[in-house]
Amino acid sequence: MTQHQDTETGSEPDGPDTGTLGKAIAVLDLIARAEVAPRFTDLLTLSGQPRGSLHRQLRHLAMEGLVELGPDGGYTPGLRLLQFASRAWSRHSFRQVAEPHLKHLHERTGETVHLGLLREDEIIYLDKIESRQAVRMHSQVGNAAPVYCTGVGKVALSCLPDERLAQIASRLRFQTFTPATLADAGALLSQVEAIRARGYAFDLEEHQPGIRCVAAAIAVPEANILGGISVTAPAFRADMDQLEAWADDVCAAARAIVQDALQRLGPRR
Known part of the structure; x- marks a missing residue:
């Protein structure tokens, strides 16, 4: 059986050996550091990742409460990050x-x-x-x-x-x-x-x-x-x-x- 391919790009495998977590953290870092909430197209340019992969990462990050999509289409850090930060800081x-x-x-x-x-x-x-x-x-x-x-x-x-x-x-x-x-x-x-x-x-x-x-x-x-x-x-x-x-x-x-x-x-x- 061939390794599963990114259906939206047709090229990138989707699995733990691709550094998926590291790439998602890199996207999260871009959002957290941005002075103005970046849109999908901004993150596509900044991250250099394939469109399909970036879309999936943002969807998963949003589902976990780590990022939020604003009404203007910009991404901001999610409230769950505040919970993590508060616990890390206090302890x-x-x-x-x-x-x-x-x-x-x-x-x-x-x-x-x-x-x-x-x-x-x-x-x-x-x-x-x-x-x-x-x-x-x-x-x-x-x-x-x-x-x-x-x-x-x-x-x-x-x-x-x-x-x-x-x-x-x-x-x-x-x-x-x-x-x-x-x-x-x-x-x-x-x-x-x-x-x-x-x-x-x-x-x-x-x-x-x-x-x-x-x-x-x-x-x-x-x-x-x-x-x-x-x-x-x-x-x-x-x-x-x-x-x-x-x-x-x-x-x-x-x-x-x-x-x-x-x-x-x-x-x-």
Whole structure:
């Protein structure tokens, strides 16, 4: 018996060996990242998948509540994803370890505090405590940000072995967000060297205009954790003197998180 063919394209087999789950997740990722809800034709172009396969994947994702089709024909993430995200966030053991230290850092600085983890070439924000000040950031827990233009991203990169760092830097696509965004791998590697010598990283309006931060690394290889913690504020409240003043508190919080993570999340003996 011949292997079943995609009846709408006549060419693509439909089975587990085709990476069906991976392709569906890739489509879901395209929908989740889009600033404007993409239509079927948009996803067809972005995904590069055959029309029939994409149609089936979207139908299955919709049936499971993972995507929703709007009245204008655009696809958005489904409510079931919110349930998954809420459960993952509330039960994430590392977030629970870090939470009291985030609160303490927030109390000392009064500014926005972020906790992020390195995932491939991005930083995923795992937790955030909002500033008490009138002007705030619009970042969200669960969002991803580039490693090369964020304090948490650059400080996490500084903990990697040179070979791994070079691999990541060579495959990054350096999008210009502001005039201060690093433009290429050479500039990133040079800045990482300065971060290693200094012990903490800055984001000087490199990702968002008017937003600065200082970040320290959190590296717990025993628990497969690599990321960082940062204090972020509008530029008019975060000149270099203020960022340097916050650096001690940020580094102290990072060390405390690492110590607690080693005790609670490290390998059992």
